[in-house]
Amino acid sequence: MKGDDPKITRLKHDVMAIEQEIGLAIMFHETWKPTAYDEGLHRRMGESYATQSLMVVRMALRREMLMALIRLWDPDYRTIAIPAVVNTLRDDEFFVGFCAYRARRLGSHGINLTPEVDLSTLRDSALKESLSQRRSELFDLYNRYEKGGSQHGVIRHLMTLRSVSLAHRQKEPKTANRADSTDEEIESFYQDNLEMVRLLLHLVMARAFDLTEAADVYGTYAGYFWSAARGERTEGHPAYRPPHRPSGI
Numbered sequence: 001m002k003g004d005d006p007k008i009t010r011l012k013h014d015v016m017a018i019e020q021e022i023g024l025a026i027m028f029h030e031t032w033k034p035t036a037y038d039e040g041l042h043r044r045m046g047e048s049y050a051t052q053s054l055m056v057v058r059m060a061l062r063r064e065m066l067m068a069l070i071r072l073w074d075p076d077y078r079t080i081a082i083p084a085v086v087n088t089l090r091d092d093e094f095f096v097g098f099c100a101y102r103a104r105r106l107g108s109h110g111i112n113l114t115p116e117v118d119l120s121t122l123r124d125s126a127l128k129e130s131l132s133q134r135r136s137e138l139f140d141l142y143n144r145y146e147k148g149g150s151q152h153g154v155i156r157h158l159m160t161l162r163s164v165s166l167a168h169r170q171k172e173p174k175t176a177n178r179a180d181s182t183d184e185e186i187e188s189f190y191q192d193n194l195e196m197v198r199l200l201l202h203l204v205m206a207r208a209f210d211l212t213e214a215a216d217v218y219g220t221y222a223g224y225f226w227s228a229a230r231g232e233r234t235e236g237h238p239a240y241r242p243p244h245r246p247s248g249i
Contacts, residue, residue: 010088011085014085015085015200015205017080018072018081018197018200024064026211029215030219031218044229045230046233046234048231048233051231069158069189072193073145073155073159086138096128099125102206151192194211194215198211
């Protein structure tokens, strides 16, 4: 299998697009977190008029973060999403050929591998073993969210949410007797997506990139931004006016 093989080209293109999409989810989610959990921010905003805009921004960030995550799980295999990429990597014949392609790439960078790697030898090679391990880890995480998996309800809820109120405005389906996903479940789903994309970057792009580090960076940015936010009833706001106290009291 050569690097210009259409299936490899499409796989790499899809993984790069998935990386961009998870990047959006990271930016939205880490910027949203203080608006939901930073008690200091909540105290500074208080019951001021400015708090209304904070709630609008919080809702918009959450909405866009969820949309980014849902786009990563679109079940239509014509779209660029994790299910389509996993389906490609599940093809054992393709995966062996892809490992051979990766091995030849290592050889072209000065590592002592012959131009044509014997596939029977490759199956026992350290590279094949390493990539197979990463693939198994990816599948283990992915299977949790597939139909029949322990966390499939999260996917089902988010897909329904998208169809009903995020991407479209539809009537609730008659079968919508589902329980909404909790913030804890969505946070776990977000973290699992970070790990799945990390594994895909390792497998397909030969890149070591811990996405939780990117999340920490945007979390730091958000901390600096929201530390300045305060309502007009909090000292330090440009429109702050000390409360009127009658004289003699």
